[in-house]
Amino acid sequence: MGKKEWYLEYEIHINRPGLLGDISSLLGMLSINIVTINGVDDSRRGMLLLCDNNEQIERLESILRTMDNITVTKLRQPKLRDRLAVRHGRYIQRDADDKKTFRFVRDELGLLVDFMAELFKQEGHKLIGIRGMPRVGKTESVVAASVCANKRWLFVSSTLIKQTVRSQLIEDEYNESNIFIIDAIVSTRRANERHWQLIRELMRLPTTKVVEHPDIFVRHTEYTLDDFDYIIELRNEHDEEITYDLINDQSLFSEDGFGNFDF
Structure with missing residues (x-):
């Protein structure tokens, strides 16, 4: 033994x-x-x-x-x-009532990236939601964790660098080791039915999907929060309230296609 x-x-x-x-x-x-x-x-x-x-x-x-x-x-x-x-000298904060919800603040980005990287290394279907206010580091943390896990990341919808709304993938992008990133606000505000068909197709694949703003995602789809395997909350400070009031502001999506919500 x-x-x-x-x-x-x-x-x-x-x-x-x-x-x-x-x-x-x-x-x-x-x-x-x-x-x-x-x-x-x-x-x-x-x-x-x-x-x-x-x-x-x-x-x-x-x-x-x-x-x-x-x-x-x-x-x-x-x-x-x-x-x-043991690696970081501190415990990840876990919701006492909802065991699949984990809480981080901005000065714990290293711990968050390490945590997500370990999740990304696991094979099979995994649906991860990440909540947080604008510019707190959600997308950047997902990308960094993908790099740490030696995984390729693909933006299905995003406002990082420029607005991205995909309605199809090329053949080699349908890889079960890829990390698919979905910004629910962008998908809700800018996407067409072909985009949503792609999302439903990806949801059936045995791979990891990361949904930013999962509460918006379940509000506009047939999925529920029970479908998520993990919910991650990222705040600037421990007592910060995560709200979605800003999504009603049209200035979040500028005319040239560049979003301001999550840079």
Whole structure:
């Protein structure tokens, strides 16, 4: 049997000198290797561990629970959020009621790009919605994540650089490894029926689709928010309200075909 990865997270009550050394020595005595270690949040530390069998982890957990200075908060096989927490030193904020909604602010763009890149690497159908106000970095983050995941991105509708509204794709663009990006506001305001037929065709493909402004998308299509696998919210500040009042402003789409909504 091969080695198995585990994620250990513990909260520190008294950060006395030598605490990390004691835990590292304990892991060494149990023949458990530390792959990665980092602080996650202010008073917690996370570790990716590698060991041969579950018995080592059971013994580790039993010993750690006798230590007064720490409390074990997680000991499990690592999830994507665990790996990113150790990598970036902070946890992705997740909606308490809607588990598929993840929240980011602008100074967490690196974490957001890394998160989306990991999603893009997964094969098969995936529908991702991303909410955010103008110029917060939605489209740029999707493009950067595509690059990190070594994927080709295609704008089905967009206002980045110039307004894009596609009504057909060429043959080699129907690739299941491509990332298809749809701006629901552009599609709603500027597109014709051929464009919507293309979107419905893409929705049936086993590939990743990213929809900017998913609330607008479901308002004008037969799809619902339940059809989305992930909803990402990107804000300038934690308390910023995401609204769609601006879509009623005709100046968002200028006469020369260049949009102002999401540069």
